[in-house]
Amino acid sequence: MKIPSNHSLCPVLLCLGFICLTMSVQNSIRVERNQSMHLEGEKQAHHRPKRGWVWNQFFVLEEHIGPEAQYVGKLHSNADKGDGSVKYILSGEGAGSIFVIDDSTGDIHATKSLDREQRIHYILHAQALDRKTNKPLEPESEFIIKVQDINDNAPTFLEGPYSASVPEMSEVGTSVLQITATDADDPTYGNSARVVYSILQGQPYFSVDPNTGIIRTALPNMDREAKEQYSVVIQAKDMAGQIGGLSGSTTINITLTDANDNPPRFPQKNYQLYVPESATVGTAVGKIKATDPDIGVNADMKYSIIDGDGLGIFTISTDKDTREGVIILKKPLNYEKKKVFTVKIEGENTHIDPRFWNLGPFKDAANLKIIVGDVDEPPVFSVPFYIMDVYENTKLGTVVGAVTAQDPDNTKNLVRYFMEHNEEAESYFNIEANSGVIRTMQQLDRELTPWHNITVIASELDNPSQLTQVPVAIQVLDVNDNMPELSEDYDTILCENAKPGQVIQTVRAVDKDDFANGPRFYFSFVEGFPPNPNFTLRDNEDSTASIMIRQRKFSRHLQEVYQLPVVVSDSGTPILSSTGTLTIRVCACGRNGKVRTCSAEAYLSAAGLSTGALIAILLCIVILLGAAEQSDVGSEEDEEIMYGLKSQFPNSPSLHIT
Incomplete structure (x- = not known):
C-alpha cells in the first residue's frame, strides 16, 4: 500500500483497520452471493442441464498486505456433486502466477498484492473437467476479476514548482494562476480521488479556490516597490479534505510586475555645476538625474530646461540607457562677461498609466546653478583676419599696417607679436614685437608679386604658451613704373x-x-x-x-x-x-x-611661312624659272619675281635678271 512517509502513524493504522473490515464484509457478501448462485444454478439445472456454470464478476482489493492469500471467489459447476470427481482449471491473465484455483473446490485466491493504478482488471477463463477422463464437463467460460480501489495515492502536481506574475496594485480577487493536482486513485469509486485545495503559505496576500485551484490576490494595493517576490505553498488533499485523506503540495513563485505608480523625483531641489569658460560648444558639461523606483518603460523619462537665464546658453538631452539628463553647452562662455547662470530642469515620465493619475503629476523639477570658471585664455585679435595694402617701390621701413590683440582675462597680460616662420615673407616684412606694426624690409614689385600672405602670432608675455595666430593679406598697390x-x-x-x-x-x-x-x-x-x-x-x-x-x-x-x-x-x-x-x-x-x-x-x-618653307618654295621657283629661261618664255611677272629674288639673294649664281 502506497502511503506517503509524511503521514503520522495513527491515520495509517486507522486506514488499515478500515480496509480489513471492508475486506471481511466484502468476502462474506461474496460467499453468500456464490452460495445463492449455486442454489439457483441447481434449480435451473432441471430446466437447462446444458448450462452448469455458477459464477459472477469477482472483485479483489488492491494492496492486500495480509499474511494469507486473498480470497477472490468460487467457481462451481452443476456437474460437481462434491465427490471430487470434477477438476477445475484456470487460464488467462495472471492465472497460476497471480491467481490460483483449488482444482477440487473451485476457490480462487490472489497470491500477490495488486495495484489498481497499474492494472484495473484481469480476464481469465475457467474450465471444469472430469477428473478421471479429463474431458470437459462444461464449455470453457470467460470471467473478469476487477481490482478494487483503495486510497493509496496522494494528489500530485505534475508541473510544479510554478512561476506566475500579477501587476502590482491589482484589485482584490485578481486571478493569478490556476493549478491542478492529479490523483491516481479511481475517481468513480468513493472520494479517493476527490481533491480540495488549501493555502499553506502566502496568506494574507493570496487565496486559493478549494475546488478549482485558482489562486487570486487577497490584499489590495500590493506594492512592488515594497515587496516584489512571494512564495505561495498550495496543498491538494483527497477524500474531499476529510481526515485520513492523502495530500500533496507545490510552490508557486509569484512576482509583482511593475506599473507606473511612482513619479520621478530629484534627490535634491538645488544643484550646482562648474563649467570652465573654455568648454567647447556642443559638448556635454554635466549630468543630472531624477530617480524613479519603477522599472522598465515605467521609469523612462525626458528632461527639459523650462526656465532660467541660461535657457539659451545650455540645452539638455536624455540618455536613454542611464536615464540621466545630459547638459550640453549651446553657446560659448565668457567668464569676463557672465560668471553665473541658473536654469530650471524638469524630469517627466514618458509613459503614464491613467489608473494612477490621482497620484499627482508624474514629473518633478530642480534648480541648477552653473558657475563659469575663469581660464587663462590666449590673446584675442581685434578681427579674425587682416587685409592691408602698400604701394610698390616704397622705401624700406614703410609702415604697412598694424595688428592688435588683447588678453581677454582679467589679468590683462601684455601681448607680444611675431611672424610665423616663412623665409619669403620674412624677406619682405617684419613686425614690431610690442606694437604689432608691420613694415617693409625691401622694395615691392606689384608686377612680380601683387599679394603677400603672412601669419602673425600673438602670445602672452608671462605665458608664451598662450598664443593665437591671425592671417594677414598684404596687397601691393600699383604705381606707374612701367612704360606702355x-x-x-x-x-x-x-x-x-x-x-x-x-x-x-x-x-x-x-x-x-x-x-x-x-x-x-x-x-x-x-x-x-x-x-x-x-x-x-x-x-x-x-x-x-x-x-x-x-x-x-x-x-x-x-x-x-x-x-x-x-x-x-x-x-x-x-x-x-x-x-x-x-x-x-x-x-x-x-x-x-x-x-x-x-x-x-x-x-x-x-x-x-617659316624660313625653311620659304627656301623650299624658292628652290622650286628657281628650277621652274630656269626651265622657262631655256625656252625663252617669260613675262613681266616673272621678271618681277626674279628681281625680288635676286635682290634678296644677290650672290646666288642661279638667279639673274634679263
Missing part, C-alpha cells in the same frame, strides 16, 4: 598701287601696370620732326591707332622698306611713354591687292 609698348613688332606690307588714305595697319599697345596706370593709350608720331610725307596716324581713342598712306604712289625699286616710329603714352601719373618702330615693306600687288612680288621678308610676313 606696342603689343608686337609690326611688319607691314604696302602695295605699290595703294591709294592715299588707305589704312595699312592697326596697332595696339600693352602696359604691365594695372588698369589705373595703363589704358587708355595715346598714339602719335615723334614730335620735333616735320610731318611724315608718306604716312599719317589716326588715334582711334580705344587704345588702338590706324596707320594710313599720304602720298599717291610707292615704288619698290626706289625704296623697298620704310621705318615708321610711333609714340605710345599711358594714362598713369606721371604719364609714361615709349617709341616703337613699324617696318613697312613695299611690294608689287595685283589689282585685287594680292601681293605678286616682294622681298623674301615680305613674303614670309604675308604668307606666314
Whole structure:
C-alpha cells in the first residue's frame, strides 16, 4: 500500500483497520452471493442441464498486505456433486502466477498484492473437467476479476514548482494562476480521488479556490516597490479534505510586475555645476538625474530646461540607457562677461498609466546653478583676419599696417607679436614685437608679386604658451613704373598701287601696370620732326591707332622698306611713354591687292611661312624659272619675281635678271 512517509502513524493504522473490515464484509457478501448462485444454478439445472456454470464478476482489493492469500471467489459447476470427481482449471491473465484455483473446490485466491493504478482488471477463463477422463464437463467460460480501489495515492502536481506574475496594485480577487493536482486513485469509486485545495503559505496576500485551484490576490494595493517576490505553498488533499485523506503540495513563485505608480523625483531641489569658460560648444558639461523606483518603460523619462537665464546658453538631452539628463553647452562662455547662470530642469515620465493619475503629476523639477570658471585664455585679435595694402617701390621701413590683440582675462597680460616662420615673407616684412606694426624690409614689385600672405602670432608675455595666430593679406598697390609698348613688332606690307588714305595697319599697345596706370593709350608720331610725307596716324581713342598712306604712289625699286616710329603714352601719373618702330615693306600687288612680288621678308610676313618653307618654295621657283629661261618664255611677272629674288639673294649664281 502506497502511503506517503509524511503521514503520522495513527491515520495509517486507522486506514488499515478500515480496509480489513471492508475486506471481511466484502468476502462474506461474496460467499453468500456464490452460495445463492449455486442454489439457483441447481434449480435451473432441471430446466437447462446444458448450462452448469455458477459464477459472477469477482472483485479483489488492491494492496492486500495480509499474511494469507486473498480470497477472490468460487467457481462451481452443476456437474460437481462434491465427490471430487470434477477438476477445475484456470487460464488467462495472471492465472497460476497471480491467481490460483483449488482444482477440487473451485476457490480462487490472489497470491500477490495488486495495484489498481497499474492494472484495473484481469480476464481469465475457467474450465471444469472430469477428473478421471479429463474431458470437459462444461464449455470453457470467460470471467473478469476487477481490482478494487483503495486510497493509496496522494494528489500530485505534475508541473510544479510554478512561476506566475500579477501587476502590482491589482484589485482584490485578481486571478493569478490556476493549478491542478492529479490523483491516481479511481475517481468513480468513493472520494479517493476527490481533491480540495488549501493555502499553506502566502496568506494574507493570496487565496486559493478549494475546488478549482485558482489562486487570486487577497490584499489590495500590493506594492512592488515594497515587496516584489512571494512564495505561495498550495496543498491538494483527497477524500474531499476529510481526515485520513492523502495530500500533496507545490510552490508557486509569484512576482509583482511593475506599473507606473511612482513619479520621478530629484534627490535634491538645488544643484550646482562648474563649467570652465573654455568648454567647447556642443559638448556635454554635466549630468543630472531624477530617480524613479519603477522599472522598465515605467521609469523612462525626458528632461527639459523650462526656465532660467541660461535657457539659451545650455540645452539638455536624455540618455536613454542611464536615464540621466545630459547638459550640453549651446553657446560659448565668457567668464569676463557672465560668471553665473541658473536654469530650471524638469524630469517627466514618458509613459503614464491613467489608473494612477490621482497620484499627482508624474514629473518633478530642480534648480541648477552653473558657475563659469575663469581660464587663462590666449590673446584675442581685434578681427579674425587682416587685409592691408602698400604701394610698390616704397622705401624700406614703410609702415604697412598694424595688428592688435588683447588678453581677454582679467589679468590683462601684455601681448607680444611675431611672424610665423616663412623665409619669403620674412624677406619682405617684419613686425614690431610690442606694437604689432608691420613694415617693409625691401622694395615691392606689384608686377612680380601683387599679394603677400603672412601669419602673425600673438602670445602672452608671462605665458608664451598662450598664443593665437591671425592671417594677414598684404596687397601691393600699383604705381606707374612701367612704360606702355606696342603689343608686337609690326611688319607691314604696302602695295605699290595703294591709294592715299588707305589704312595699312592697326596697332595696339600693352602696359604691365594695372588698369589705373595703363589704358587708355595715346598714339602719335615723334614730335620735333616735320610731318611724315608718306604716312599719317589716326588715334582711334580705344587704345588702338590706324596707320594710313599720304602720298599717291610707292615704288619698290626706289625704296623697298620704310621705318615708321610711333609714340605710345599711358594714362598713369606721371604719364609714361615709349617709341616703337613699324617696318613697312613695299611690294608689287595685283589689282585685287594680292601681293605678286616682294622681298623674301615680305613674303614670309604675308604668307606666314617659316624660313625653311620659304627656301623650299624658292628652290622650286628657281628650277621652274630656269626651265622657262631655256625656252625663252617669260613675262613681266616673272621678271618681277626674279628681281625680288635676286635682290634678296644677290650672290646666288642661279638667279639673274634679263
